[in-house]
Amino acid sequence: MRLSRFFMPTLKEDPKEAQIASHRLMLRAGMVQQSSAGIYSWLPLGHMVLKKIENIVREEQNKAGALELLMPTIQPADLWRESDRYDDYGKEMLRIEDRHGRDMLYGPTNEEQITDIFRSNVKSYKDLPLNLYHIQWKFRDEVRPRFGVMRGREFLMKDAYSFDLDYENSKIAYNRMFVAYLKTYARLGLQAIPLRADTGPIGGDLSHEFIILADTGESEVFYHKDILSLETPEDKDQSPEELQALVDEWTSYYAAADEMHVAEKCTVAEGDLITRRGIEVGHIFHFGQKYSDKMGASVAGPDGKDVNVSMGSYGIGVSRLVGGIIEASHDENGIIWPEEVAPFKVGLINLKSGDDACDAACDEFYGKLQAAGVEVLYDDTSERAGGKFAKMDLIGLPWQVTIGPRGLKSGVVEFKNRASGEKEELSPEAALEKLIG
RNA sequence: CGGGGCGUAGCACAGCCUGGUAGUGCGCUCGCUUUGGGAGCGAGAGGUCGCAAGUUCGAAUCUUGCCGCCCCGACCA
Numbered sequence: 163m164r165l166s167r168f169f170m171p172t173l174k175e176d177p178k179e180a181q182i183a184s185h186r187l188m189l190r191a192g193m194v195q196q197s198s199a200g201i202y203s204w205l206p207l208g209h210m211v212l213k214k215i216e217n218i219v220r221e222e223q224n225k226a227g228a229l230e231l232l233m234p235t236i237q238p239a240d241l242w243r244e245s246d247r248y249d250d251y252g253k254e255m256l257r258i259e260d261r262h263g264r265d266m267l268y269g270p271t272n273e274e275q276i277t278d279i280f281r282s283n284v285k286s287y288k289d290l291p292l293n294l295y296h297i298q299w300k301f302r303d304e305v306r307p308r309f310g311v312m313r314g315r316e317f318l319m320k321d322a323y324s325f326d327l328d329y330e331n332s333k334i335a336y337n338r339m340f341v342a343y344l345k346t347y348a349r350l351g352l353q354a355i356p357l358r359a360d361t362g363p364i365g366g367d368l369s370h371e372f373i374i375l376a377d378t379g380e381s382e383v384f385y386h387k388d389i390l391s392l393e394t395p396e397d398k399d400q401s402p403e404e405l406q407a408l409v410d411e412w413t414s415y416y417a418a419a420d421e422m423h424v425a426e427k428c429t430v431a432e433g434d435l436i437t438r439r440g441i442e443v444g445h446i447f448h449f450g451q452k453y454s455d456k457m458g459a460s461v462a463g464p465d466g467k468d469v470n471v472s473m474g475s476y477g478i479g480v481s482r483l484v485g486g487i488i489e490a491s492h493d494e495n496g497i498i499w500p501e502e503v504a505p506f507k508v509g510l511i512n513l514k515s516g517d518d519a520c521d522a523a524c525d526e527f528y529g530k531l532q533a534a535g536v537e538v539l540y541d542d543t544s545e546r547a548g549g550k551f552a553k554m555d556l557i558g559l560p561w562q563v564t565i566g567p568r569g570l571k572s573g574v575v576e577f578k579n580r581a582s583g584e585k586e587e588l589s590p591e592a593a594l595e596k597l598i599g
Numbered sequence: 600c601g602g603g604g605c606g607u608a609g610c611a612c613a614g615c616c617u618g619g620u621a622g623u624g625c626g627c628u629c630g631c632u633u634u635g636g637g638a639g640c641g642a643g644a645g646g647u648c649g650c651a652a653g654u655u656c657g658a659a660u661c662u663u664g665c666c667g668c669c670c671c672g673a674c675c676a
Contacts, residue, residue: 171609173609173610173611173626174610174611174625174626174637175610175611175625175626176610176611177610177611178605178610178611178612178669179668179669179670180669181669181670196668198667198668199667199668199669253600254674254675270676271676300676302675302676304674304675305600305673305674305675306600306670306672306673306674306675308669308670313675313676317676319676321676371676380675442675442676443676444676445676477676478676479676482676513634513635514634514635545637546633546634546635546636546637546638547634547635547636547637548634548635548636548637548638549636549637549638550636550637551635551636551637552636552637553637555636564635566635567634567635568635569635576635
């Protein structure tokens with residue numbers, strides 16, 4: 163992509179409404195634009211990152227055997243009356259009336275909708291286990307949206323729903339998602355910690371939330387220091403026994419958010435207990451028959467008798483992760499994208515566009531990267547050098563290649579790693595080798 | 600939802616107290632000079648001063664009401 167043809171409205175100064183790093187940087191980098199409180203338009207650069215995260219989440223869900231579908235954003239109130247949540251959910255639910263006077267709502271989550279799909283189509287235990295998910299926009303009318311996309315009212319979420327014949331099988335589904343989440347966060351370049359969690363309005367008896375550490379996190383977390391040295395599970399299929407062993411390993415260390423942490427009961431030695439702040443980026447629940455009982459989601463078991471299925475739900479905040487990753491990975495100059503989610507892998511800077519030698523060298527370099535399928539943003543504008551450097555650091559692409567008249571005289575380009583700040587002078591061929599090789 | 604703050608050019612702000620030609624910096628356009636870490640000079644474009652009512656000869660400025668946004672708290676993926 164040539165910057166001259168791209169739409170990336172960056173800001174040199176900090177917008178005053180943005181208080182925390184990710185919000186400030188997303189606005190400055192031209193990733194999002196606020197539409198109203200807690201509701202954002204995703205501009206091309208932000209949209210690219212959002213889609214990258216979404217795709218990684220999707221791939222890991224698919225690998226874990228979940229099947230993607232897509233449920234609507236607007237749901238009928240009657241479904242929610244069946245589960246009694248229409249009255250319980252409170253003002254966070256955005257309620258709408260259609261032209262016929264029917265009560266509708268903008269879905270804050272989809273347990274009722276998925277249970278309806280399940281009950282009208284699945285009748286036999288032979289069709290289980292089943293795990294269905296979608297990646298869809300949700301709306302929760304938060305009293306106080308804040309922190310940009312991290313606590314928006316409208317947000318993109320992956321939510322999966324598992325259906326099993328009994329608790330034992332449901333537990334396997336739960337464990338499978340637990341492990342899939344560990345793999346997902348690792349691919350996103352994040353160190354995530356599973357915490358035993360409160361089940362809240364979704365209900366249920368088993369629940370973990372996944373948090374990433376960042377100073378601006380909204381809740382305080384307490385954990386045993388060794389949990390950070392656990393190895394991410396291999397990216398392969400695991401048997402139910404292997405899954406259980408992995409979950410046991412990850413939950414054997416103490417880890418709790420402030421509302422679940424009781425200092426007197428915590429047995430971790432003082433020197434081993436770390437207190438930091440965390441951002442919740444995922445939450446999984448086993449809630450058994452809560453919805454299948456109320457909504458009549460049953461299948462015939464092996465003995466021919468109907469059984470209400472045992473369910474779980476599994477959420478990942480996709481749009482929140484965009485902000486979360488920035489919180490966990492930035493410096494005073496801007497964002498530092500982990501390579502897997504970076505909008506482009508390489509930023510190519512033409513230091514003197516209009517100069518024949520520079521233009522020719524850049525065009526050639528750009529062409530070769532594109533031919534090799536490497537995503538590159540080529541700053542071919544006539545802006546001054548300082549501005550180009552600052553902008554490239556701001557948007558945080560993992561690698562920067564700078565081509566200017568001075569280097570060209572001695573046949574080198576500057577090759578910079580955004581994360582470490584390390585620079586080296588290389589021949590164009592050597593730089594290409596590093597990026598393509 | 601309790602408490603606080605702010606709405607003036609795309610962005611950040613001054614002007615308001617004490618009513619009288621709507622300003623500054625950045626950004627944008629054009630020209631010239633520049634060109635290796637957010638340049639200089641010159642010339643421009645860009646505003647229903649959040650909205651409405653009121654007071655007044657006259658309102659960005661005073662009064663009232665409304666709307667929007669931000670921060671702290673409680674709440675929450």
